[in-house]
Amino acid sequence: xxxxxxxxxxxxxxxxxxxxxxxxxxxxxxxxxxxxxxxxxxxxxxxxxxxxxxxxxxxxxxxxxxxxxxxxxxxxxxxxxxxxxxxxxxxxxxxxxxxxxxxxxxxxxxxxxxxxxxxxxxxxxxxxxxxxxxxxxxxxxxxxxxxxxxxxxxxxxxxxxxxxxxxxxxxxxxxxxxxxxxxxxxxxxxxxxxxxxxxxxxxxxxxxxxxxxxxxxxxxxxxxxxxxxxxxxxxxxxxxxxxxxxxxxxxxxxxxxxxxxxxxxxxxxxxxxxxxxxxxxxxxxxxxxxxxxxxxxxxxxxxxxxxxxxxxxxxxxxxxxxxxxxxxxxxxxxxxxxxxxxxxxxxxxxxxxxxxxxxxxxxxxxxxxxxxxxxxxxxxxxxxxxxxxxxxxxxxxxxxxxxxxxxxxxxxxxxxxxxxxxxxxxxxxxxxxxxxxxxxxxxxxxxxxxxxxxxxxxxxxxxxxxxxxxxxxxxxxxxxxxxxxxxxxxxxxxxxxxxxxxxxxxxxxxxxxxxxxxxxxxxxxxxxxxxxxxxxxxxxxxxxxxxxxxxxxxxxxxxxxxxxxxxxxxxxxxxxxxxxxxxxxxxxxxxxxxxxxxxxxxxxxxxxxxxxxxxxxxxxxxxxxxxxxxxxxxxxxxxxxxxxxxxxxxxxxxxxxxxxxxxxxxxxxxxxxxxxxxxxxxxxxxxxxxxxxxxxxxxxxxxxxxxxxxxxxxxxxxxxxxxxxxxxxxxxxxxxxxxxxxxxxxxxxxxxxxxxxxxxxxxxxx
Numbered sequence: 001x002x003x004x005x006x007x008x009x010x011x012x013x014x015x016x017x018x019x020x021x022x023x024x025x026x027x028x029x030x031x032x033x034x035x036x037x038x039x040x041x042x043x044x045x046x047x048x049x050x051x052x053x054x055x056x057x058x059x060x061x062x063x064x065x066x067x068x069x070x071x072x073x074x075x076x077x078x079x080x081x082x083x084x085x086x087x088x089x090x091x092x093x094x095x096x097x098x099x100x101x102x103x104x105x106x107x108x109x110x111x112x113x114x115x116x117x118x119x120x121x122x123x124x125x126x127x128x129x130x131x132x133x134x135x136x137x138x139x140x141x142x143x144x145x146x147x148x149x150x151x152x153x154x155x156x157x158x159x160x161x162x163x164x165x166x167x168x169x170x171x172x173x174x175x176x177x178x179x180x181x182x183x184x185x186x187x188x189x190x191x192x193x194x195x196x197x198x199x200x201x202x203x204x205x206x207x208x209x210x211x212x213x214x215x216x217x218x219x220x221x222x223x224x225x226x227x228x229x230x231x232x233x234x235x236x237x238x239x240x241x242x243x244x245x246x247x248x249x250x251x252x253x254x255x256x257x258x259x260x261x262x263x264x265x266x267x268x269x270x271x272x273x274x275x276x277x278x279x280x281x282x283x284x285x286x287x288x289x290x291x292x293x294x295x296x297x298x299x300x301x302x303x304x305x306x307x308x309x310x311x312x313x314x315x316x317x318x319x320x321x322x323x324x325x326x327x328x329x330x331x332x333x334x335x336x337x338x339x340x341x342x343x344x345x346x347x348x349x350x351x352x353x354x355x356x357x358x359x360x361x362x363x364x365x366x367x368x369x370x371x372x373x374x375x376x377x378x379x380x381x382x383x384x385x386x387x388x389x390x391x392x393x394x395x396x397x398x399x400x401x402x403x404x405x406x407x408x409x410x411x412x413x414x415x416x417x418x419x420x421x422x423x424x425x426x427x428x429x430x431x432x433x434x435x436x437x438x439x440x441x442x443x444x445x446x447x448x449x450x451x452x453x454x455x456x457x458x459x460x461x462x463x464x465x466x467x468x469x470x471x472x473x474x475x476x477x478x479x480x481x482x483x484x485x486x487x488x489x490x491x492x493x494x495x496x497x498x499x500x501x502x503x504x505x506x507x508x509x510x511x512x513x514x515x516x517x518x519x520x521x522x523x524x525x526x527x528x529x530x531x532x533x534x535x536x537x538x539x540x541x542x543x544x545x546x547x548x549x550x551x552x553x554x555x556x557x558x559x560x561x562x563x564x565x566x567x568x569x570x571x572x573x574x575x576x577x578x579x580x581x582x583x584x585x586x587x588x589x590x591x592x593x594x595x596x597x598x599x600x601x602x603x604x605x606x607x608x609x610x611x612x613x614x615x616x617x618x619x620x621x622x623x624x625x626x627x628x629x630x631x632x633x634x635x636x637x638x639x640x641x642x643x644x645x646x647x648x649x650x651x652x653x654x655x656x657x658x659x660x661x662x663x664x665x666x667x668x669x670x671x672x673x674x675x676x677x678x679x680x681x682x683x684x685x686x687x688x689x690x691x692x693x694x695x696x697x698x699x700x701x702x703x704x705x706x707x708x709x710x711x712x713x714x715x716x717x718x719x720x721x722x723x724x725x726x727x728x729x730x731x732x733x734x735x736x737x738x739x740x741x742x743x744x745x746x747x748x749x750x751x752x753x754x755x756x757x758x759x760x761x762x763x764x765x766x
Contacts, residue, residue, distance in 0.1 A: 006694040006719050009678075012671040015272035016224040017231060018259030020668060021071035028078045028663070048606040052531045052541035054080055054158055054516045055658055056227040057407040059207045059533040060607065070228035072655070075663045080515040081545055084111025086497060088128040091117065095124040096502050104472065105662040108496045113512035114549035119504045126510065131553070131561065134509050139565030141462060141489035141507055148175035151489075152451040152460050155420045156467030157182045157409025158516075160529035160541070162585045163555035164411070166578065167466050168419035169588075170563035172432060173571055177445030178460070179422045182659075183412050184448035184751055185473055186371050189379030190405045191416065192750040197387035197628055199621030202413065202613055204402035205366055206535050210237060212400030215362035217355075218246045218276075219287060219386070220372020220756070221406050224254020224669060225655045230406070231258045235273045243277040243362070245355050248372065249284050249650060249729050250680070253669035278355065283346030284648040284729040285757040287373055289635045290352060291385040293341040296333045297356030298392050313360045315394030322618055323391055325629035332631040344635040346726045364400030365390065371408075372650070375756040380749040381632035388629050396627065397618035407534040408659065414532030417611065418589055422447050431592030438571045447751040448474065449743055456483035456743075463505075464491045464562070466555065467513075469660040471500040475741035475753045476713075493558055498660070512552045518543040520554050523580030527554070530586070530603055532611065538596075539608025556582065640702040640759035641728075647685060649699070649758040651734035660735055667733075672721070679762070680723035680731040693722035695764060699732070701740040702759035713740050717765050730760060 014020050055076035090110065096119070099107065116134045117126035142151055153171045155164055171179065183191065191201035198204070210216070210233050223230040235258055238244060246255050256279065259272040266272060282290055302312040319326055338349050345352065359365060367390055373382045387396070387403060395401040407413050419428060422445035433439045446454060452474050454460035463470075463484070474480045484490065487505035494501070495515045501508070514520055520527040520543060528542040553561075560575040567573070578584045586599040595611050602609040614620070620627050640646055653659070654667035654676065666673045670680075679699060686692060697720050701713040715737060725731060734755060746753045 003693065006678075006721060008673045008675045009721055010671045010673060012253070012668055015257040015259040016254035016669060017071070017228070017261055018267065018270070018272065022261055024071050024075070024668070028075050049542065051516045051543050052410055052539065053077060054410060056229070057410045057413060057534040058227040058229045059535045059537050060539070061207060061232075070231070072225060072228055072658060075656075076658055077517060079108070079661065079663060080495060081517045082111050084109070085548055086110045086113050088115050088117055088126065091126040096504060097124055100502050103662070104499055104660065105664065107498055108661060110497055112495055112548035113497065113510065113552070115512060115551045117510045119508035121504065129509065134511060135561045135565035137507060138464075138489070138491055138509065138562050142174065142566045145461060149178060149445070150460050151176060151462040151464065152178045152180055152446060152455065154180045154448075154451070154463065154465040154468060154470050155182065155415055156465075157412025157415060159415055159466050159555060160411060160531060161414045161418045161538070161589065162529050162582050163466065163559060164415040164420050165418040165585060165589050166556050166559045166563070169432075169436070169573065170559055170567070172440035173436075173438065173563070173567055173573065175441060177422050177424055177441060177443060178451060179420050179445055180448035180451035180470070181415065181420050182409060182468055182473070183416055185753055186408050186412070187374055187405055188447070188750040188752045189374035189383050189747055193380040193383035194387060194403070196622070197384050197630055198396060198403075198615040199619075199627070200613055200615050202536055203404045203534060204396055204613055204616040205404045206610070207233065209366060209400050209402060212364055213237065213366045214242055214364045214400065215358055216242065216244045217359070217365060217367040218244060218248070218255065219367065219369040220248060221368065221370025222248070222252040222254065222653075223406070224252060224258070225653060226370065226408065227406055228254070232260060232262070234258070234275050235260055238273055238275050238277075243358050244275055245358055246276040246279045247282045247287065247290055248279070249281055249726055250731060251279060251281065251724050255279065278358070280347055280351055280355065281724075281726050283344065283726045284650045285376065285636065285638065285641065286345035286347070287382050288378065288385050288632055289341045289344035290347065291389050292333055292336050292635065293338070293345065293349070293352035294356040294359060295329070295389055295392060296336065296338070296341075297353045298360060299330060299333060301356070301360050314392055318391070318394035322620065323627045323629060324624060325631075328631050329388055329629040336635070340635060346728070359389075359393070364398070365393070365395045366400070366402055366404055368404040368406055370406045372756055374752055375754060376636070377638060377745065377747055377754045377757065378632065378636040379747040379752050379754070381636060384630045385632055387627075391627055391629060397616055402616065405534065410533070411531040413534060413536070414530070414538070417532055418593065428592070435588045435591040436571055436573060449746055449751050449753065452480055452483060453743060455487065456480070458486060461487055462489040463487055465500070466493050466559070469498040469500045471503055472498065472660045472735050474743075475738050475745065475755070476743045477735075477738055479743065491562070493555060511558050512548070513558055514543065514547055514552055514554045516541055516543055517545045518547045518552075519545060522554070522557070522582070527582045528603070529582065530608070536611040536613050537608055538603065538611060540603045556585065638757065638759055640704065643702060643759075645689070645761050646702050646759050647728055647730045647762065649730040649732060649737065649740065649760045651737045651755045651758075652731050654733055676733045676736060677718055678721045678732070679718045680721050680725055681762070682725050682727050682729065683722045684727055685730075686720060686722060689762065691720055691762070691764060693720060695720045697762045698765045699740065700761050700763070701742070702761055704742065704745065707742070707744055710742060710744070713742065715739050730762070
């Protein structure tokens with residue numbers, strides 16, 4: 001008789017999607033008390049005359065179906081459009097000390113904020129404040145700083161292009177480039193790595209390219225939870241029997257099999273579509289080893305074909321005409337031993353060679369990747385090896401082929417495009433001068449890690465957050481939370497209460513803003529905003545629901561209010577005119593960024609327009625005007641990984657979660673229900689340590705030998721869950737595992753925290 005599994009751990013055998021997804025949507029509507037309104041709202045999600053889903057950045061198809069939302073998109077929409085309201089009177093009976101003990105789910109589940117609030121230190125709670133008074137306090141606080149670089153300005157990826165552009169205008173007019181951004185924590189390795197490889201920090205494919213791909217390679221992502229609308233695309237690829245080769249440590253259900261809620265046959269017959277044609281469970285941190293192994297196989301196949309009198313399998317015309325660095329890459333691969341590749345990847349040579357053979361056979365290949373590639377200490381190198389792999393056979397810059405980074409938030413890419421960057425280039429500075437008559441400072445500002453370090457050290461004294469839950473998203477919560485409490489000024493633009501708002505500075509102000517689903521009425525009438533998806537499509541988003549109260553303002557209006565109170569009439573910027581008509585904001589964006597030419601006209605087109613991605617038509621914006629093969633030293637081995645008893649932990653999002661937002665306590669596809677205090681472990685790793693499924697464990701980060709100041713980091717009392725995961729690997733939920741990650745544990749080139757490769761030791765809890 002098999003041993004009973006831990007409480008809340010079950011075997012879930014159903015496919016991703018299907019009736020389970022529809023049931024979850026219905027439950028979400030009921031929990032947020034919007035069954036009738038919510039159903040009507042969802043039908044406007046991702047439609048030409050509707051709003052862009054506040055969830056993921058997967059592009060919209062040509063709207064051929066009656067609905068274009070997924071289960072987790074529906075959760076995001078219902079979470080935002082909830083009927084629940086959080087009035088200022090709520091805080092009369094709830095101190096911040098009490099609320100700190102609440103779960104993150106319960107904090108946000110109180111509903112939409114309805115009025116500006118300010119922290120009252122004597123009462124340890126929030127009280128209502130008028131908008132004008134809030135703006136004056138913010139302006140006075142910023143102007144009291146002796147140096148603008150003592151303030152940090154954070155942007156969440158959910159901010160629209162219009163809000164983000166005004167935010168960067170405000171901050172640059174104020175005098176700093178301190179722009180910690182949520183992209184610093186996810187795809188910054190893409191933004192930093194790809195420009196050196198192909199001249200642009202974005203993907204090169206369109207949604208239509210998937211119709212022409214002969215094979216899809218998938219690295220380090222879980223589309224069924226993090227971008228479920230992608231499943232419709234992968235299902236179509238699988239249906240036409242093009243191979244989908246997956247490399248991921250865990251068997252994610254959506255990459256195994258998927259039942260489309262829009263397929264009458266699959267719903268009626270409880271059937272599904274197999275997605276992955278091959279599923280390789282790579283060891284955590286073994287991605288570069290796999291990529292080098294597949295590239296070695298390509299070179300071996302090329303040499304064999306040449307020896308047999310063929311033309312070889314490399315795209316020699318592309319390599320000769322469009323690239324540099326192939327000889328250095330080959331030398332690096334020749335020096336890399338198969339024994340080391342197998343050890344670091346956790347895969348057999350035959351499995352890697354088989355994947356390489358699929359690549360050689362396919363004419364057009366798309367490679368998709370997520371944060372399983374970027375959130376490592378060598379994330380930038382990981383991304384560049386992906387570019388190398390694709391370029392060997394010319395799989396960039398032609399139909400049905402290319403690189404596809406899977407962005408998270410629905411406008412995280414757009415925020416960067418319109419100027420949210422701590423490293424302004426000359427083109428941005430020139431454009432700002434053209435549009436507004438002043439030239440911003442050029443010095444590099446702070447990214448997210450640098451901003452938190454400056455706050456902890458007391459060098460930065462003010463923090464303005466355009467959305468998000470920055471303190472919870474960052475590594476090392478003990479140090480981060482303590483630093484936040486030392487600030488002179490903290491301002492949060494938000495729709496709901498979250499834990500970052502419970503870290504009071506000397507002056508803490510929370511300002512309620514409109515969401516994507518809300519109608520935005522300004523002086524000239526109803527307004528639309530714009531967003532950019534993962535494939536560089538820019539389109540309009542128009543909310544239509546009545547806002548949660550008349551005292552809630554749009555993000556552009558709030559940014560402008562702070563700017564006027566801080567800057568006065570500096571530079572003669574017409575804040576009121578731009579807020580009164582967002583078309584005027586877009587006019588300025590067009591001046592600063594010429595790629596947005598005819599901006600207001602083009603967003604009136606159904607589906608919007610595509611920004612130019614030069615690499616997609618083989619124009620390389622690198623210094624040498626060619627794409628570059630770039631080598632990565634070794635196999636990215638962390639020295640702690642080979643220490644006795646060390647495992648490598650990756651953080652995960654549950655299926656009831658989006659980034660730091662926790663919709664519920666279930667992780668259906670992984671068989672976890674009603675809890676998050678678990679760690680997934682290989683059965684042999686447990687047995688080797690004398691541990692069993694269901695044991696209560698303490699998890700300690702292995703000390704970094706290169707950092708003499710690295711201190712002990714511990715997460716206590718997690719339940720061990722026996723799981724199908726490679727030997728030497730472990731997995732746990734984000735952000736609960738952030739306490740194991742030092743701020744210094746990040747990619748040195750991009751600053752991306754290494755949430756996906758944390759060396760740990762596990763012991764039975766005392």
